Amino acid sequence: MTSLEIEPNTILVRYNVEKEKSMSPAEAAEELYPKDELIRPIAEAIFEGEEDDVVDGLQKAIDAGKDPIALIDDALMVGMGVVSKLYDEGVIFLPNVMMSADAMLEGIEFCKSKSSTAPVAKGKVVCHVAEGDVHDIGKSIVVALLRANGFDVVDLGRDVPVDEVVEAVKAEKPMMLTGTALMTTTMFAFKAVNDRLLEAGIKIPFQCGGGAVNQDFVSQYELGVYGEEAADAPKMAQAILEGKDLDALKKQFHTH
Amino acid sequence: MAINRYTKMAYASADDMIFGNATAPVKAGLGLEIGGGYTVPEVNYAPRPEAGATKEKLVEEYERITRDIMARMVQIGAPAVVLETEHVQQMTNNPTWGGEVAAAQKAIMEDYHDEYGIKCALRHTPGDIREDRDYLQLRGDKYDVLMESFEEVASNGADLLSIETMGGKEVSDYAILRNDIAGMLFAIGYLGTTDMDMIWQDITKIAKKNNVISAGDTDCSEANTAMFIAGGLLDKNLAHTLAIIARAISAARSLAAYEAGAVGPGKDCGYENTIVKSIAGVPIAQEGKTSTCAHSDVMGNLVMQCCDLWSNESVEYHGEFGGTTVQCWSESLAYDCALMNVALETGNAKVLRDMMVLSDKYRDPQGYILAYDNAYKVGEAIVKDANDIYLRAKNAAVECVNLLTNADPKLQMTRFEKNALKDAKEALDGLTDDTDQFVSDCLETYKAEVKVFRPENYDL
Known part of the structure; x- marks a missing residue:
């Protein structure tokens, strides 16, 4: 190594150390x-x-x-x-x-x-990874955080066909649907899900996020609400419980 | 093909490592010598989503992308460029699609080479399609389709063959989210390497048959997942000390491609590539500040330190004020390479290298370990037990932990990062050195804990 050396504090700040x-x-x-x-x-x-x-x-x-x-x-x-x-x-x-x-x-x-009676959850959320996409670690985090916050989650898994998503929403009647995708080529399935839900007269918030998904894309379809972080999922579900509608959710979560 | 493990370092000292120079440079494509004394931009791109609707649309999109890049490179006087086409899944699932795209791109590049003499090469990276909806399916029908895809692109114009393999990812995803060091070692170090040993022998056979280059891999699916989950300084998803342990382990894994016959250049998003280069001497692609179009990292300058190709990771093709995205980003890459090449020409390469390293070495534990002096030490730990894929991965993790535990005080770490490091050290100290025992224990644990883990994918 050359004799170059620096005092790092003059060129960078470890904000995480300062703010811990x-x-x-x-x-x-x-x-x-x-x-x-x-x-x-x-x-x-x-x-x-x-x-x-x-x-x-x-x-x-x-x-x-x-x-x-x-x-x-x-x-x-x-x-x-x-x-x-x-x-x-x-x-x-x-x-x-x-x-x-x-x-x-x-x-x-x-x-x-240990009981014959069933527990009552705060609300039900259906989660899936877009059709054609097998990258599911983001969805796994979303599922865990929703459950951690007391929501009942129906986890459809990854690479879920549009038809299957729509059928699950009809059957489960969730308060919210989530979709994650890593790739730009698979996130288009979200639009198809949106259109099929609207055709069926279903208007629930459809939180979309992950990899290449961005707010501009999610804003293109009526039910879409952008989830920038996995931790936004329980916050959004909680906001729905508190009575926020689609417009209010978009106002809260579309921060860009 | 046989597996030939690296038992010694390619460089006598870390200081011998420099950008634009590899001990084993690679001649490829139309007049290029990668790692032969100069750096070259490598441009990456993704088609607009709607272009994937039909094969014809896709081929046209890649023709536009290729023409745009080559035209901009000529307009600014860049002497060389590499294009990397990472397949959208349709192109690998339908091998002839990938072949047609490669042929169309190469025809345009040949025209530019013939007219202007610009040196260039085309890398194709089929997607790792070896999975079905619920499970990885690393062996079987999908493997055959994947090999067919390599054959099609190799025989139709691709000069460099790469892939981002996913072996071990099902266990890695589970382990990373649970601070599970044994799981990371098993997933990345053992399962990942086992899969790489198999697939890279076959890719190399196809490359040799078609007289093209078996280039290299990246641990994108595991170590990059850890890095992205770890995120920026303020993110609370994974300790950065754990992300860099996963990265150190991944070097032992990505090395396996070269042990199975690949010769480089390694893939751009393999942030472990400096460690790999220290052992194998192969040329490497890297990405950092120029890949902010795709993702953020905390070592944007540092990773240029030993690159031979300098990349932008991926950008969706669309218009910007300065041209199309591929034109804007290729131009940025080309100017970075021009600066590095000036440093090489004027004898200032080591100064520039060390300035880039010092920019980020103390920004984060990840940059600290990947700085070439420490990366070299991790490399030495790997070759110490070169022939045991578990022990060498464990060595890499242990060395990483030791380097951080005894780090220069200029590297400040949070209490959380230090605690995670301490826990990792305890976990490593508790692991056996008996590989058979480790594998047996892990099989039992992860068959029970990870529902989608199928040992038969690894012939276990």
Whole structure:
């Protein structure tokens, strides 16, 4: 190497170092855990992403007389709420959310197996990857974040034919549809889905994002709302729950 | 074809590595010698979505793109250019489509070469179509179609053959989202390399038969996925320390193409290519500040350090104020190459290289490791256990972790990045050195955890 050397601070700024929160994730979570001694271990296990500990905690709570289905909202979602809040605040990162979501799903299945009644979700969302496109990591993140925020997700997978998307929307009657695509050549399927839904008289928000998808493209069809980040999916679903219509969603999420 | 692992470095020291020069330069296309003492722009592009409707529309779109680039290169006096056509899926699924596009492009390039003497070559990169809706299908019918696609483009004008293979991606996607170091090693280092060993022997056979170049691969599907999820400084999706560990592992994987007969130039989006070049001495394509049309990174200047081809990754073909996109971006690339070539001519290449490195070396842990001095050390760790595809990948990860743990204090890291690094070190320390045991453990784990993982794709 030549003798060139620099003082990096004169040419770049590590904003992430400067802005890092002073509180550690564990300290931040500590402040948010519920006080109930049966519920708290479950919430902690969700935060830690420890599936076995989640199930152990649930079993103890059920043995102590708690209703399995009520535990979904009262314990699992509370724990996941801590995770979502700290993710939104930038205290924890996505892999923590993914591992917590895995643990939560395991917990929900356990609760369902212990009861004859079905849980009630905040709302249902159908998710898919565009026809012709097999790149699904973005969709996997969207699904995990929606579930982490208490939404029931029907995951159609990847490379989903337009017909199948439309049929699923008719059958499931979701509050929102999401579509992800990596390639410019496959994202055109979103327009076809939009047109087919409108033909069927269905007007639900259709959140589109991923890879080459941009706001200009999504703005070209009536039901389309651009999702720039995977984390926009639960925010959009929440906004719909709060009564926002398509125009209001576009106003909120079309920021470019 | 046999697999010949690299057991030593191509360069005696990191300082010997420089842009525009490879220890094993490659003659290709119409008068080019890549890595032979000068850098060359490599222009990448994507057709407008509506052009994919029919074969005729697609061929016409690529003709327009090719003419636009060649015309602009001549207008500004660029001495050389490489064009890369990354297939849209229709072109690979219908092999004759890709062949017709290659023939149409090459005819235009030959006209320009004949009239102006501009040196040029055409790279074709079929899509890795080896999957169905639910699973990777790395072997079987789709493999045959893919090989047919290579045959068609090679016999119709493509000078350089490349692909971005996806072996291991199903496990990698799972592992990256869960901070799972063992999973990254298994996916990228073991499964990815296993797949590369197979496919690159066959691509090389086709290249030899058609007297064209078996060029190289990139770990786009895994290490770039990690890099993109990691994102910018403020993104909260993946620690950048983990993204660069995935990248270090990927060098052991992308190297496999050259061990199976490829000769370079490696693919542009392989940010691991400096490590690969340090071992194999092959010419490499790179992209950075000129690929902002496609994506953002945090090492836009640094990655030029040892490039032989300088690329823009991909840009959709449409109009801009300064011409079509391919004209604007090819011009930017050509001026970057002119500057590097002036540095080479005037004996200032190492100064320019080190200025580019210092621009980004302390911007992010990823740039720190990919800076050629550290990249070389990762390369040395890989060749130490050259013949064991698990151990060499593990070595790369360990060296990356050690370099970051003992980094120059000028590289500031967040507590989060440091904690992720510490966790990664613990995970690596806990891994066996027994390859058979590692593979056996991973098979058990990921068959259970990753529903779409099919060991038979890797002959396991």
